[in-house]
Amino acid sequence: MLGTMTPLETTTTPRKYNGTSSIYLPTVATITNAYTETAMEKVFTVRLPGGENLNHNPGQFVMVSIPGVGEAPISVMSSPSRTGETFDLCIRKAGDLTGVLHDLVPGDQIGIRGPFGRGFPLEVFKGKDILVAPGGLGMAPARSLIDEILDNRDQYGRLIVLYGARNPAEILFRDTLREWRGRDDIDLLVTVDHPDESWVGHIGVITRLFPRVQINPFNTVGITIGPPIMYRFVIIEMLGKGLNPTQIWMSFERRMKCGVGKCGHCQVNHRYSCQDGPAWTYAEALAFEEAL
Amino acid sequence: MTLYILPKEQLPVFVDKLKADFRVVGPVKTETGFAFDDIKQAEQLKLDYPTTILPPKKYFLPQREVLFNYHTSINEKGARQIDTEPVFQDVQPTIIFGVHTCDMTGISLYDKVFLEGFKDEHYLARREQILIIGIECLKPCDDASFCKDMGTLTAPPVYDLHMTEVESRYLIDTGSEKGEELLQKYGEVKLATTDDIRDLSRTLSAKWPRFRHRLKMSRDQLPSLLTINYGAITWDHLGERCLACGSCTNVCPTCFCFDVQDELDINMQDGQRTRLWDSCQLHEFALVAGGHNFRESKASRIRHRFMRKGKYIHQVHDILGCTGCGRCERACLVNITIPGTLNALHDEMQLDANPAAG
Numbered sequence: 001m002l003g004t005m006t007p008l009e010t011t012t013t014p015r016k017y018n019g020t021s022s023i024y025l026p027t028v029a030t031i032t033n034a035y036t037e038t039a040m041e042k043v044f045t046v047r048l049p050g051g052e053n054l055n056h057n058p059g060q061f062v063m064v065s066i067p068g069v070g071e072a073p074i075s076v077m078s079s080p081s082r083t084g085e086t087f088d089l090c091i092r093k094a095g096d097l098t099g100v101l102h103d104l105v106p107g108d109q110i111g112i113r114g115p116f117g118r119g120f121p122l123e124v125f126k127g128k129d130i131l132v133a134p135g136g137l138g139m140a141p142a143r144s145l146i147d148e149i150l151d152n153r154d155q156y157g158r159l160i161v162l163y164g165a166r167n168p169a170e171i172l173f174r175d176t177l178r179e180w181r182g183r184d185d186i187d188l189l190v191t192v193d194h195p196d197e198s199w200v201g202h203i204g205v206i207t208r209l210f211p212r213v214q215i216n217p218f219n220t221v222g223i224t225i226g227p228p229i230m231y232r233f234v235i236i237e238m239l240g241k242g243l244n245p246t247q248i249w250m251s252f253e254r255r256m257k258c259g260v261g262k263c264g265h266c267q268v269n270h271r272y273s274c275q276d277g278p279a280w281t282y283a284e285a286l287a288f289e290e291a292l
Numbered sequence: 293m294t295l296y297i298l299p300k301e302q303l304p305v306f307v308d309k310l311k312a313d314f315r316v317v318g319p320v321k322t323e324t325g326f327a328f329d330d331i332k333q334a335e336q337l338k339l340d341y342p343t344t345i346l347p348p349k350k351y352f353l354p355q356r357e358v359l360f361n362y363h364t365s366i367n368e369k370g371a372r373q374i375d376t377e378p379v380f381q382d383v384q385p386t387i388i389f390g391v392h393t394c395d396m397t398g399i400s401l402y403d404k405v406f407l408e409g410f411k412d413e414h415y416l417a418r419r420e421q422i423l424i425i426g427i428e429c430l431k432p433c434d435d436a437s438f439c440k441d442m443g444t445l446t447a448p449p450v451y452d453l454h455m456t457e458v459e460s461r462y463l464i465d466t467g468s469e470k471g472e473e474l475l476q477k478y479g480e481v482k483l484a485t486t487d488d489i490r491d492l493s494r495t496l497s498a499k500w501p502r503f504r505h506r507l508k509m510s511r512d513q514l515p516s517l518l519t520i521n522y523g524a525i526t527w528d529h530l531g532e533r534c535l536a537c538g539s540c541t542n543v544c545p546t547c548f549c550f551d552v553q554d555e556l557d558i559n560m561q562d563g564q565r566t567r568l569w570d571s572c573q574l575h576e577f578a579l580v581a582g583g584h585n586f587r588e589s590k591a592s593r594i595r596h597r598f599m600r601k602g603k604y605i606h607q608v609h610d611i612l613g614c615t616g617c618g619r620c621e622r623a624c625l626v627n628i629t630i631p632g633t634l635n636a637l638h639d640e641m642q643l644d645a646n647p648a649a650g
Contacts, residue, residue, distance in 0.1 A: 022378040022413050024359040024552070024565070067362035067374055068556045068563050072581070094581040107371035228584050255580050257552045257570075260410035264549030264570070265577060267596075270604035275409070289522050290586065290596075 023260050026065050026111025032086055033106055038170055041137065042102050043077065043090045046112065051085030057119030058144035059225075059251055059279040063259045064089065065111035066104075070097045073256040073274070076115060077140045079147035090140035090172065116259040120145055120223065120249060120279050128221050129157035131213070131241075133234050135164045135206050135226025139172045141251060142225050146186075153185055157220075160187045160213055164206030164226075167194045187213065206230065210237040217242025225251045232292050235282055245283035252277045252291070294472065295484035295492070298455075298462045302480050304334035309478040310387055314423075317351065318389030319344055331389065339390045339457070343433035343617065347395045347545035348388050352402050352418060357381050358564040359414060359552070365561060379564070380417040387474075390427045394437075394444040394615035396451055398545030399424065403450065404609045405548050423470055428456035430499045436618030438631050440503040442511055444615045456492060463492045506631040508638045511612060514602035521637040522595070530633065531591025533626045538571030540620035540628070541597065546605070546613045547571075572596055598633060 033045035048054065054062070056076050065071035072095070078088040093102045104110065130149060134142035142161075149156045161180070165171045171190065180188045189209045191202035202209060206226075222238040224231060231250055238248050254266035254273040266273040269288040285291035298306065310316050316331045319341040326341040328348050363375040391399070406415035426447050429439070439445050447454050452471030455462045463484055466472040475481055484492070509517060541547040551570035556563040570577065573593050578586035587593045605613030614630060621629040 022359060023410050024414070024567075025376055025378050028374045028376065065565075067364055067376065067565065068554050068560070070554050071552060071565075092581075098581070104372065107369060109372055109374045111374060111376070227582065228580075228586075253580055253584075254586065255578055257550065260412075262405065262410070262412060262548070262550070263552070263567075264572065267600075267604070269599075270607040 024113075024258070026063070026071070026113045028109050029112045031104055031106050031108050031110060034104065037090060037172055040170065041090055041092050041140075041172060043088055044101070044104070045086045045088050046110065047086045048112065053085070054083055054087045054115060056080060056083070056087070056115035057122070058148050059119030059141055060115040060117050061141075061259075061274075061278065062089070062112050062114035063116065063256070064091075064097070064101070065113070066097060066100055067111065069100045071111070071113075071257075072097050073116075073259065075141035075144070075251075075278075077143050079144045079151060081148050081151035090137070090143075092137050113259055117274055117278050118276060122148065125149075125221050126155050127157065128219050129160070129216060131160045131162070131215055131220055131222045131238070133162045133164075133206060133209075133222065133224040133226075133238075135224070135230045135234075136166065136170065137172070138225035138227070138230075138251070139163060139165075142223070143173065143176075145223065150183075150186065158187065158215075159185065160215065161189070162206060162209040162213065163188070163190045164209070164230075165190070165192050167192050168196055168199045189213070205233070207233050207237050210241065215241055215243075217247075221247050221249065223249045228253060228292075235292075238282075245286055246281050248282035249279055250282065250285070251279050254278070293466045295489060296464045296466070296475060296479070296481040297484050297488050298464055298479055298481050300457075300460055300462065303337075303339075303462065306479045307331060307334035307337055307389070310474075313478075314385045314387045316387045316389060317348075328388070337389055339427050339455070341390065343392070343437075343619065343622075345619070345623075346543055347398055347617065347619065348391055349395075349398060349402065349545055349548075351382070351386060351388060351422060352399065352415065353406075353548060353550070353569070354382055355569050357414065357567050359567055360565050361562070362554075362565065363562050378413075380414055383417045383421055385421050385423075386418075387423045387425060389425045391424055391451070392429050392433075392617070393426065393447045394429075394439045394442070394617040395545050396424065396426050397442075397444045397448050397611070397615045398617075400448045400450040401546050401605070401609060401611055401613065402548060404611075408609075423452040423474060424450060425471075426451040426454040428454065428496070428499075430457065430495065431502050432504070433618065434622075436621040436629070437503070437616060438506040438618060439616040440500075441505055441507040441631070442612060442614055442616030444617075445500070445503060456495060458488070458491050458495045461488070463488060506635075508635045514612065514634070515606055517634065517637055517641070518599055518603040520641060522599075524637055524640050526633065526636045526640055527591045527595040529636075530594045530628060531589055533628060534573070534590045534594050535625055536573050536575065536590050536593065537625060538573045539623040539625065541571040541573055542569060543619040543623045545615055545617055545619070546601070549577075572600070594628070598630075601630070602634070 029046050032047045061073045061075045064074045077090040224234045252273045256266045257263040261272040261275040318337045319326045320329045320336045326344045358379040360378045365373045406412040451467040454465045549570045550567045601613040
């Protein structure tokens with residue numbers, strides 16, 4: 001339905017409270033698997049005590065911590081449909097915490113708080129065509145959404161994925177992309193900004209892929225997840241496809257220290273991205289000077 | 293709820309009795325001014341103090357607070373293990389004496405921030421043990437005050453007891469049952485008579501003309517003033533002067549933003565996760581991995597501070613984020629003031645509306 005939009009939930013609704021005596025105390029979880037995805041990213045499989053289900057929505061994040069090093073927000077990569085006793089996190093080596101995380105191996109413990117925030121509203125997406133445009137590491141949270149749709153394929157319309165990476169070496173989940181290419185129920189286009197000799201696919205920034213797809217703007221939801229700089233350009237393309245601002249969703253990356261709407265770091269105008277986001281519609285973002 | 297009277301000479305007796313069962317803190321004279329500190333002798337308590345460098349927020353949100361202790365180890369299989377134990381710091385029965393009405397407004401905002409939505413158990417544990425004894429302000433602290441503009445000249449309903457000095461006695465209002473019990477158990481008080489209440493009214497009426505207005509607009513206009521002036525040139529002018537030192541946010545009774553940091557003992561296994569006061573005026577406050585900074589310029593950061601004080605906090609919590617206490621003005625090294633800034637925005641707007649006036 002055109003114009004359908006999930007109202008912003010108020011900050012007075014706690015989403016999950018893990019039953020510990022402090023909202024800042026992480027649950028001690030165990031890494032059960034770890035593999036290298038690219039030169040910069042590793043994927044970790046994490047198990048909560050007793051194999052408790054994380055119970056998250058695509059687009060939500062957890063606070064990952066290593067005591068003595070620190071804590072940071074990380075998007076959940078696994079879809080709810082593929083989350084049982086464990087869930088996956090795709091982590092880029094970008095700072096102190098993620099640097100140490102990359103040295104961890106199965107059996108090591110880490111701290112987990114969450115899941116936090118508002119993810120993508122699947123109930124709004126159901127029955128619609130889905131256009132997902134992840135850029136770079138945005139493919140990790142996008143996986144959560146795409147896998148969820150693929151596992152409940154009859155509940156959604158078309159699925160179009162436009163993926164942009166800086167260069168071929170940085171493309172995530174190559175095996176999975178190959179599998180998607182072989183399916184009839186997902187349209188995938190991949191582009192790189194800087195090709196190497198081996199690259200035979202599309203070349204250029206992610207916006208170059210948009211002219212190659214046709215959509216039905218009356219029944220499509222557009223979702224973009226990527227670095228902050230990417231949004232304004234992708235949104236122009238989505239608007240150009242006929243989507244209105246309430247049909248465009250994105251995920252806001254912000255510095256976060258608490259995850260529970262207290263510390264002030266992730267503020268976007270008067271909203272906290274850790275609580276009212278990180279998923280927002282472009283219509284919501286339009287009301288915020290600080291959004292884009 | 294109920295008005296009592298306490299003769300002035302009885303105050304030290306009241307304080308001494310409280311000290312037996314509570315940590316009593318209040319304004320005391322220091323080398324450079326006044327500060328909230330432990331009252332060791334009842335005579336140290338100065339209820340007619342002008343202002344303190346820091347508001348009593350330090351008792352609600354310590355500058356450095358341990359959230360939990362951790363121990364990391366390697367087990368026999370070579371895997372990293374984590375043990376944690378939550379810490380609730382500075383939880384003890386405490387009476388904060390002599391809180392000005394502006395600072396009580398700050399405390400009422402803290403209660404909303406930390407107790408609405410996710411409950412902050414660390415804050416709650418301390419808060420439940422704190423009793424607030426307010427003092428009615430009968431004259432402005434100094435020229436930096438603009439409490440009258442901000443509507444904080446009367447006490448918000450956050451106090452357990454609230455005292456007003458009326459000639460030779462204090463009239464004490466009870467704001468909670470705990471306050472009532474405190475007074476009955478530790479204070480030599482009598483119920484106020486109609487004469488006492490008449491004197492109180494006279495004292496309260498007489499105080500208002502002593503406070504001056506410094507804003508060219510009413511506080512109700514602040515959210516819209518700031519909305520209209522998001523792109524004002526005033527922010528650029530402030531950004532050129534601001535040193536981004538964070539003094540203003542440190543001394544602010546409504547600033548609550550914090551950083552979380554891990555401290556590691558020298559054995560490299562044990563440590564504490566701590567939270568520390570942070571400042572949105574510092575460069576890395578909105579910096580994310582990958583190097584993008586959502587508030588790169590000083591102008592954007594100082595604008596954010598004003599937006600929070602006059603608009604955002606009001607949108608979320610329905611009270612303004614400025615109490616008019618004037619502490620940021622006293623602390624600022626380059627003389628940036630809240631009234632000066634808001635008035636500059638007001639003037640800039642007049643100029644936009646009527647260019648000929650410029």
